[in-house]
Amino acid sequence: MPLLGRRTRAMHDFLRERAGLGVQPWARLWREGHGDTWLANTGYIERREERWLRALLD
Template structure:
């Protein structure tokens, strides 16, 4: 979603540009980082 918002904001597409300017890109990047950091732990918990 972060990459999508960034691309759409760069193209000037609404409402994505407004959302990007309001900080939604940062929120999605932080969420993705969190998921990536904990993916292995969650996979072990779910699959063991």
């Protein structure tokens, strides 16, 4: 599970970086709110990480 949180955070950071440079389609996706979605997904995943680990390993 830690990998999933890192992956979604990396996607947010990548999108923000490329959008900041004006690279398409990333700039358009950022304007459309995709960065907010990736960030929200990251928070959701990270807040539940321990719960998911217990469910998978118990």
